[in-house]
Amino acid sequence: MTPTDPSYPHPPAEEQGARPASTIYDGWRANDSAVWQVRPRRRLAPAIARFVAGVLLSGLLAAGLVLALLYLAPPAALRRDTAPLPEPRTTAPALAAPRDAAALPPPAPAAVLAPLDDAIARIYEEVSPSVVNITTTAYAYDFFRFSVVPQQGSGSGFLLDDQGHIATNEHVIRDASTLEVTLADGTKLPGTLVGRDATNDLAVVRVELPAGTVVRPVRFADSSTVRVGQAAIAIGNPFGFERTVTTGVVSSIGRTLRTPQGRAMRGVIQTDAAINPGNSGGPLLNARGEAVGINTMIFSPSGGSVGVGFAIPSNTARRWLPELVTQGHASHAWTGFEGQPLTPQIAGALRLPAQQGILIASVAANGPAAQAGLRAGNRQVRVGNQQLVIGGDVVTAVDGRPVADPDALDAYVDDKRVGDTVRLDYLRDGQPASLDLRLGERPQ
Numbered sequence: 001m002t003p004t005d006p007s008y009p010h011p012p013a014e015e016q017g018a019r020p021a022s023t024i025y026d027g028w029r030a031n032d033s034a035v036w037q038v039r040p041r042r043r044l045a046p047a048i049a050r051f052v053a054g055v056l057l058s059g060l061l062a063a064g065l066v067l068a069l070l071y072l073a074p075p076a077a078l079r080r081d082t083a084p085l086p087e088p089r090t091t092a093p094a095l096a097a098p099r100d101a102a103a104l105p106p107p108a109p110a111a112v113l114a115p116l117d118d119a120i121a122r123i124y125e126e127v128s129p130s131v132v133n134i135t136t137t138a139y140a141y142d143f144f145r146f147s148v149v150p151q152q153g154s155g156s157g158f159l160l161d162d163q164g165h166i167a168t169n170e171h172v173i174r175d176a177s178t179l180e181v182t183l184a185d186g187t188k189l190p191g192t193l194v195g196r197d198a199t200n201d202l203a204v205v206r207v208e209l210p211a212g213t214v215v216r217p218v219r220f221a222d223s224s225t226v227r228v229g230q231a232a233i234a235i236g237n238p239f240g241f242e243r244t245v246t247t248g249v250v251s252s253i254g255r256t257l258r259t260p261q262g263r264a265m266r267g268v269i270q271t272d273a274a275i276n277p278g279n280s281g282g283p284l285l286n287a288r289g290e291a292v293g294i295n296t297m298i299f300s301p302s303g304g305s306v307g308v309g310f311a312i313p314s315n316t317a318r319r320w321l322p323e324l325v326t327q328g329h330a331s332h333a334w335t336g337f338e339g340q341p342l343t344p345q346i347a348g349a350l351r352l353p354a355q356q357g358i359l360i361a362s363v364a365a366n367g368p369a370a371q372a373g374l375r376a377g378n379r380q381v382r383v384g385n386q387q388l389v390i391g392g393d394v395v396t397a398v399d400g401r402p403v404a405d406p407d408a409l410d411a412y413v414d415d416k417r418v419g420d421t422v423r424l425d426y427l428r429d430g431q432p433a434s435l436d437l438r439l440g441e442r443p444q
Contacts, residue, residue, distance in 0.1 A: 123233060123289040124245050129184040130159040130218050131282055133237040134168055134191065134205065136176035156236035156282030156295070157181070157205060162215040165325055167317065168281030169296055170196045170203040171260075181207045184243065195324030199263045199332060199442075200316055201296050203281075204324040218283050221290035223269065223313035226253055232271040234295055234309070236282030248273030248307070250292075256407075257297070257310060264407050266414075267313045269293045275309030284311040293317075333416040334442035336367025337374060339395065340388055341405035349383045350390060354427055356404045357396040361389040368440040375428065396432075397425040413439060 136153045155172030159165070166181065173179060179191035187210065194204040209215065230250045238244050252270040259265060271284060275298050283291040293311025300306050320330045339358035347355050363369045363376040377389035395403060399422055403409045416422065418441045425434050 119287065120233065120245070120247060123285060123287075124235065126216065126289050127158075127218060127283065127285060128235055128243045128245070129214075130216055131184065131235045131237075131243050132157050132159065132166060133182040133240075133242050134166070134172055134281065135180040135182070136173060137178045137180075138175045139177055154237060154240055154278050155280045156278065158218045158235075158281075158283050158291070159215055160204075160321065160325075161217050162209070164207045164209045165194065166191070166205045166207065167294060167321055168203050168205055169294065169312075170198050170201045171296075172281050173203050173205065174198075179205055181205065182242065183213075195328040195330075197320050197324060197330035198259065198261055199330065200265060200312060200320055201259060202294070202312065202317060202320055202324065202330070204321060219290045220314045220318050221286055221288070221292045223267070223292050223315045226250055226269060226286070226292050226313075228252060231287040232269075232273045232292075233285040233287075234271070234273040234275055234279060234282060235285065236275070236279035236295060238274075238276035238278040240278060244279075246274035251308075255310065264410065265296075265312065266411055267316060268296075269311045269313055271309050271311060272307040273309060274305040274307075276305050277303070279309075290314075291317075329444055331418045332442040333413050333418050333420065333439040334368060335409065335413060335422075335437060336364045336369035336371075336440055337376065338362045339406045339409075340386075342394060346383050346386070346388065350381075352394065352427065353430055354394055354396050356402065357394045357427070358403060358406055358409060359388060359390060359394055360392040363392075368437055372424075372435050372437040374424075374426070374435070374437075394427040395424055396427060399423050400425075 134155045134157050136155070138151045138153070140151055153172070153176075155168060157166040157168035157172075160167050173193055173196070176193075179193065181189045181191040183189065189207040189209075191205040191207050194206045196203040228250050232248045232250050234246045234248075235243060248271050250269060251272050253267070255268040255270050257265045257268050269284065269292065273284070275295050279295045280297070282295050284293040284295055286292050292314050294314075294317055295309065295311045297310050298305060299308040299310075323330050337360050339360050342352070342354065342357040342359050344355045346352075346359075360369075360374060360376050363374055374395075375392045377392035379389070379391050381388055381390055395409070397403060398409060398412055401412065403412070413422070416439055418439060421436050421438050423434060424437050425432065427433070
């Protein structure tokens with residue numbers, strides 16, 4: 001029923017001139033203009049139905065669009081005519097693993113170590129028959145017993161040739177009155193000293209080999225090719241245990257050691273192969289069984305091996321051993337003077353124009369330096385905590401090479417032969433000068 005229907009109940013008429021009251025009825029309201037406005041009652045069910053229908057239609061439309069895109073341009077993973085992409089590798093192995101890795105067991109320790117064991121055993125079997133034990137006897141006076149008593153020592157050596165020449169250390173045979181050599185088969189033979197070189201701690205002993213003795217001389221390698229980390233095998237008689245083999249590596253090369261006489265031994269090889277008292281004079285071998293050095297000494301606070309051993313380089317032995325065999329001593333070149341190093345601090349204190357060189361402290365009478373006309377110092381002074389001899393010539397270079405200390409000059413001269421001539425640059429009374437010096441032979 002609406003207000004336009006005749007039977008719709010209308011409100012009563014207002015009096016003349018009176019303002020109509022704003023009255024609200026069910027679905028309509030009278031306002032000031034006496035015009036009836038009708039507000040119909042709202043229904044929620046149709047609106048909800050339309051909203052749900054819209055959402056469903058939108059979802060269907062979106063799904064249709066997605067399916068259409070997948071059909072027109074499917075990704076590679078959904079294509080039937082292409083293989084699936086491989087999974088990315090996290091790491092790239094250097095070598096491809098075998099197809100059936102589970103069927104290959106890890107190598108046994110024997111398979112890894114057996115070649116090394118065989119190599120060391122082969123080298124020992126080849127070289128050890130040439131290694132000998134040297135027993136020395138020296139006589140000393142005992143002040144408590146008022147008598148002369150024998151003192152024995154032992155060392156090692158190895159055969160150089162089939163004539164019975166044996167290489168060893170000079171300190172092994174030093175002060176010895178008698179020598180006894182024990183061969184690999186236990187044969188004991190008297191030994192004779194052939195020659196010695198205290199500067200390089202080298203010596204040669206000779207024995208008369210029995211007839212029919214098979215000798216395999218130890219071969220020398222070129223020590224200039226030795227590298228740090230290479231295998232080092234020592235064979236000797238530590239503590240009298242004959243022909244003992246120890247292994248290690250070359251720990252360092254080019255070491256400089258001082259002999260008891262104060263001379264410098266250069267180019268010494270350092271190894272961690274166990275070297276103990278009695279190993280001195282034995283060979284230090286490479287992986288081919290060649291001697292790269294002659295074991296000479298160890299550094300040890302306890303007297304036993306702590307992994308710091310030293311060997312005379314084979315090139316030093318190859319140079320000087322032939323002279324020991326032929327003439328009984330080594331002919332070392334000699335300048336004929338002794339000096340002290342000149343440092344910038346000393347040069348500043350003495351007001352010398354040179355910053356480095358050698359202060360000539362003494363000149364041997366009738367030696368090469370004296371014959372060349374070099375002058376020694378004539379007075380002593382103290383600079384800091386050093387006692388110096390000054391007033392003589394200051395050598396600054398040899399053959400155009402600057403020299404900073406006596407060791408550098410000795411190293412250069414040691415590569416020369418007796419009779420060679422060198423050019424010396426020096427300062428005299430602050431003025432530069434030069435002269436030629438003919439090298440002589442160092443006194444034994």
